[in-house]
Amino acid sequence: MAILSCSANGKNHSFKPGELWPDNNGVHINAHGGGILFEKGKYYWFGEHKTEGEKGNVANVGVHCYSSKDLYNWKDEGIALSVAPEGSGSDIERGCILERPKVIYNEKTKKYVMYFHLEPKGAGYTGALSGIAVSDKVCGPYQYLKAVRPNAGYWAVNYPDELKEKSSKAEGLRFPGDRLPEHPDSMNIVKRDFGKGQMARDMNLFVDEDGTAYHIYSSEENSTLHIAQLTDDYLNYTGKYARFFIGRFMEAPALFKKDGKYYLMMSGCTGWAPNAARSAVADSIFGKWKELGNPCVGEDADLTFHSQSTYILPVQGHPGKFIYLGDRWTPENAIDGRYIWLPVEFEGNRFVIRWKEEWRLE
């Protein structure tokens, strides 16, 4: 991993977006498309472990975990969820696509629950499954439980009644890339997937103040975002879900809450290439969501500073302070992907993100 060992000259004292970020061993942090869990005074960063020379998304190792007390210095805690050996036939066999892992803690069961976007090996992005794994310890090892299409047999709470009756025009069709021949409602993709469950690709998790957890994911051939409630143990879907931003092709969703309002940051749908981010606000998680436009301002704002959102982190002990976590993907050598962490500022009814070469929490 020569190219990714950084000069380990002591501690990190600031965020330097886009630079190599050495862990405690002087190795560039390997946790892409990640998210963070705070627990007993420590942050835990989970993300996709990429391998050198790998072209993009193939999972050869699994989900990597790091821990930190100050957010600048990260200790390598090893692989939290390992892919299964090649030839094992497991859903998470080496060579699958395992993206955007997130972990939440369940107070009732005392278990750590991991969700990720899973595409079983050899089928491209047609699976659109949610993988679920669980552990008694924060850094794992996580035990893989299952991969599902969410909410089979349930209509979204805001699905129009007339569409429930109409046949689907999406039956048997495979959409190339991110373009649909027609608006998702006129294709009636939800109806096509009603029996087997809705597609779930780019994703995040959010635990509300009352302990209710939600899975937020790009669905309906990436055209529409779904927000789905999880059961009390966080291991299943309750069947309650809603659709938002219909036909807007939102990816990379990151949800956070401030002063009773829910905010979302998302990207457009251009694969590894960056695009202009979007943002939205709502008084309730199930809507109504109002789009607020691109939260990034300044030079390269239209490319999200060459990054794509993966998480918005509430800083512990600093109410109202949040950090934007983005990935600067390098699909030609995925392990070299960089992290763009920037402060989230609030202006009027919206949030904004500005570029900084180097910055500190205070």
Ligand code: GAL
């Ligand atoms: C991006 C997505 C990534 C990955 C990539 C593959 O749009 O956000 O998680 O799936 O496409 O091309």
